[in-house]
Amino acid sequence: MRLLKEFDQKDPAKIGQELHRFAEELYPICRSITGDGIRRTLAMIQNRISLQTFEVPTGTAVFDWTVPKEWNIQDAYIKDRRGKRVVDFQDCNLHVLNYSTPVRATMPLSELKPHLFTIPANPEWIPYRTSYYKEDWGFCLSHNQMLALEDGEYEVCIDSTLQDGHLTYGECFLPGRSAREVLISCHACHPSLANDNLSGLTVAAFLAHFLSGRDLRYSYRFLFIPGTIGAITWLAQNRAVTERICHGLVLTCIGDRGRFHYKKSRRGNAEIDRAVSHVLTHYSESPEFLEFSPYGYDERQYCSPGFNLAVGCLMRSVWGSFPEYHTSADNLDFIHPQPLAESLRMCTAILDVLENNRRYRSLNPYCEPQLGRHNLYHSTGGDGVGEDITARLWVLNLSDGEFSLLDIAERSGIPFSLISQAADLLCQNGLLAVIPDDMARETPKHR
């Protein structure tokens, strides 16, 4: 399946607008790691792709962790003496410390202040803060908002519930010709934040839609899960599945205008690492590659030593490194149609490599075949040859059953798509034969 070629027949401007429009729809919802916010989000994704949702009860043991109580919120505000809402959850769901316990109280400013979070360096922005695993309550507001608060009594209300319920996640499984799987994972637990991670959600949903119904080499599994606890829960309940995962990507912060960053898997030189490196190098501007570290998003869990899956993390600007990160400035103006569409294209190109990266055997291994006789060469000597013919020569020369097409693309410096086209053409002309997939060989476990 030539995924990239198929993708490039579409209008990228239109795709970008659709991606951004879907992000706009999802933006207002107050998501958290549990509760109705993520349920509504998954339902909206379900309108687009075939998504199965799972509900895991509070208290379920998942490795060293426990599924927490379910959190829901209706309203929250701080009212001043005149009854005016000076901080209002209805304006922006970031105003509440995510996972706040319910509160109804009146208190002086001095007592309220320890529960207020601001960003003095960016006094107009509201921070995004959470307290999942320590029961607490609080408000996030702009620093200027806080400075404007006069001494005196305030009415504080957080109309939330924190009680036994479920953790919800969504899974879209697209079966391929092989039981071997590619995992695409994104966290769906952040409230009104656009790059982190509506960008990941929307690109993943569109990617799943693009793959749906196609004849695929691999099976694909898309996870829309709460960060950390969601990945842990999924892994705890799907240990057998992990044996079949050959390649994977965590998608986050891929809607802004920054250049691409790829954080390698713990293995460092897995096929996914090499595929992403090849694709970003050949198809994007000045990408950067980061070594694996055990701090970040859900690749932390997929790359924990017991699993050691070949899962890297694709980003544009790196989480935590741009000032808008985890603030109200990471809004719909911070992500853009063009980079969203380009990120989707880059994912497609990466999967195109995985789908087509096979080993071949030259059927004329002794000396070159006479390409001219097969109408695969020019017939007048004395000049150079084009990159298409060079690609054929590389494929023929290295197809001894050891080198994959990605190996050949790397060694020749020729883009994978040209190498892959050359292999197709040579097969059609009876000069090359593909080596059938061998599950044992292609699924290297651990280092």
Add this chain to the structure above:
Amino acid sequence: MRLLKEFDQKDPAKIGQELHRFAEELYPICRSITGDGIRRTLAMIQNRISLQTFEVPTGTAVFDWTVPKEWNIQDAYIKDRRGKRVVDFQDCNLHVLNYSTPVRATMPLSELKPHLFTIPANPEWIPYRTSYYKEDWGFCLSHNQMLALEDGEYEVCIDSTLQDGHLTYGECFLPGRSAREVLISCHACHPSLANDNLSGLTVAAFLAHFLSGRDLRYSYRFLFIPGTIGAITWLAQNRAVTERICHGLVLTCIGDRGRFHYKKSRRGNAEIDRAVSHVLTHYSESPEFLEFSPYGYDERQYCSPGFNLAVGCLMRSVWGSFPEYHTSADNLDFIHPQPLAESLRMCTAILDVLENNRRYRSLNPYCEPQLGRHNLYHSTGGDGVGEDITARLWVLNLSDGEFSLLDIAERSGIPFSLISQAADLLCQNGLLAVIPDDMARETPKHR
């Protein structure tokens, strides 16, 4: 056998002149991949070295190829209305599209033009063009010559024959103490072009002459063959021999004033690759090393995946990269005695490494031997030591049976010749013993 030392006892200026003179003798012959031009060339080489020639009939199947019809040419010209030869094969054999079918016709300029080849960017030069595998005819001429052609009728004559015959090649085999072989290959099919490849022919012939009658570790096989089809034919008829080839070089474009370039074998780190790298780095100015690619001269065939021989390509200026390449400007003024002699010396130095690159075992592996006691050290402490003593210390330290002398030269940064001399001296003094050649070990097949 200390080949380099023996070579350096000769007068390089004299050698250079002799090389150039031989190139002058060979220059006028109109060679092609078959026919009397290459036969005459081989006969002239036979006057100098013991060369066996082989005739392979037209139609012989050689892997995916077939030996073509034999081409010969007597004369060719374009005459204008006044009967004047405006393009004349007798002036320069490049004027005919090599392998042109016979033609006798009169035609207007407009009809002739599609059969004319020029180089507009270098309007004084005649290009060299061939059409081996598609029957065609044509003339090559300078762009200015073509511009001077007036409209009107022209008489066109190519007095050639293209019919069943033979492909001819020459082989010089010098037996050594071992059946293991070093292959030196050069294409002998180009007409009046000096750097490509009279330079390779003459250096190879002189190298074979220099080695003749010597006591050699390896057997040497020199091939003077038509490019591509010759290498393919030879390989098809000598598959058993290829099992014994341990190292090899293709020689081309080694008579001009450019610095050395070495294109590595497909293996990339074979002993020949390391030997050439060491020699050029230590004995020539600013050499450049090129990774293997499956486009170039006959290393393409030797390095095809079924053979994967350790054969690289030694050049000065790289074929295709200098403007004179495949034009009448690649003439006897473009090659020079000094670079020809230096290229021959470099080949000798490379073979010197192969001949002497053995593994040794220190007979005093525990601590250093007392070199002073063996008259191999200075006796007054407190100062540094010279490179000769350093070489001895390196050889003693690394001669545990694992490291070859080339390994030691690479690790120490000391020229191979000094390392090799040190090993000899240590052997003479009973401190070191050579590990005998082991055919199995020293002939690594494939990667």
Add this chain to the structure above:
Amino acid sequence: MRLLKEFDQKDPAKIGQELHRFAEELYPICRSITGDGIRRTLAMIQNRISLQTFEVPTGTAVFDWTVPKEWNIQDAYIKDRRGKRVVDFQDCNLHVLNYSTPVRATMPLSELKPHLFTIPANPEWIPYRTSYYKEDWGFCLSHNQMLALEDGEYEVCIDSTLQDGHLTYGECFLPGRSAREVLISCHACHPSLANDNLSGLTVAAFLAHFLSGRDLRYSYRFLFIPGTIGAITWLAQNRAVTERICHGLVLTCIGDRGRFHYKKSRRGNAEIDRAVSHVLTHYSESPEFLEFSPYGYDERQYCSPGFNLAVGCLMRSVWGSFPEYHTSADNLDFIHPQPLAESLRMCTAILDVLENNRRYRSLNPYCEPQLGRHNLYHSTGGDGVGEDITARLWVLNLSDGEFSLLDIAERSGIPFSLISQAADLLCQNGLLAVIPDDMARETPKHR
């Protein structure tokens, strides 16, 4: 044992002064490779640490060498016609060519001159010269001193003895929990030279003192030996011991103000090489790393091919590369308390790595453990984490039984001490288990 932490509880200024004071005590003694000078030196070290001395008779065969005659000296001078000592051993023991045979003679300046050694480039300095293995006599003096000598007769006296006796060396063995050993070796044969090698002697003696009585993982063996012949003698008499040596350092020239230089062992990537590289990179300014070469100090013998021990050489300024080397300018003013103390600290930090570099196994290998639940994480999300928590995450992620703590420190870029502390804390909290020492695995012999 947290050696570095223990060391850092001491006052470095005080340690530096003590080191320099000990060097001052040792400085006046006229040492050589045999004789009473080295005996007195070892006796003074014996006052500080538990040192066993060994006497090996003249004539003992040690590999390719023979223990030489014992040399002792009482006095030496050159007197002018007026009976004035113009060169006087009592002023400076460098004045005598070390190992000079006895002489009593009167001779003209012209006859004396071939026995005089000076440094024209540094005309105020006295050179240090030896003639151990060729019987000879001579004087070393400043170039200005020599220029001042008038023509005429001189009385020459070297009141030395060179006769059968012993070679003396000292060994301090500190048993640890394992029979596997760390070797610390320094040459103790140089007369009044401070950096080379009173610096090595004093640091080694203080290091042995610091380790004495501690509960150690490894056993430690400190050698105070004459250079070259001493190492060879020790190795010849302790071949069985060498099987147990896992790591080692030669200490020399570590008292001057230069930055650190480390010359790697012959293996190049042994644990000692990596430990020193890590420590110097993280704890010192701009260290330099030198590849192994078979010329230098006693690492030459330890790294001879029959032993191939993992022994490197730690220096500040590199022997032979600073002008004061082997001259009277390498005196007590050339070494300083602060660099001596820092060198001792660096040795301690290196041993700290060796003592604590183990492999661990995460007891929660599937996903991260919930560090917050174990009070090993902050509990309010939305911010970054400190290096202590990052260290815990790295240790947990890479502790699959394959990676050692040094591997983890290298890969994470976090100092070993933080990584090691994290491992301790995780063990205490039941999240990590150490993999017991396995002598077979941890003692890689040869490459």
